[in-house]
Amino acid sequence: MIRIDAIWLATEPMDMRAGTETALARVIAVFGAAKPHCAYLFANRRPNRMKVLVHDGVGVWLAARRLNQGKFHWPGIRHGCQVELDNEQLQALVRNRSINPTFKALT
Template identity: 40%
Template sequence: MIQITPHMKILLSVEPVDFRKGIDGMAALCRKVLKSDPFSGCLFVFLNRRRTAIKILSYDGQGFWLCQKRLSKGRFNWWPTKGQGVDKPLDAHELQMLIWNGDPFHTQAAPMWRKIPA
């Protein structure tokens, strides 16, 4: 099981992808499109063209995890626009909101804690 923690790096792919791809195809997208190393431990989030499903790819040190959520009804309401680059970083609570088909940037969550420099 993938545990999403606040210190994880999460990258959301802006462009929809072909969900016939498996782990190797998604890892290739990470390298070619997102210019990121799929072995980095980062969570990579992808959307299908119909906006009915998301896939999350992650490497845990031993192997890859590929998780998919398909909505039983409707489409994912929020996704970044193409003018914002090829990827968008997310925080852990924003990904949780996205998984539940919410808008991660219009929620009322506590601000991220930052250590105050001495």
């Protein structure tokens, strides 16, 4: 089982053609580093696709999800902000339900 202590959501869209190295570079650019036991979520512009990069302490995992219909209820773009989700918010987002995340200023 992969341990995840924190879940971070990127508010700006990412090209879903991105592979592991590109997604990792994006995590570093947006969040400063890929911290062990953290998950980082990205969506495309629509947003009907999602990628999740997880650092497990040894390496990284990259998973993708695509909706056949509808869109994820992704929070709007806020430059200079990070969004941390709890497990309940993640489950709602993955199930295509609305969430009310807390935006935190980048430090």
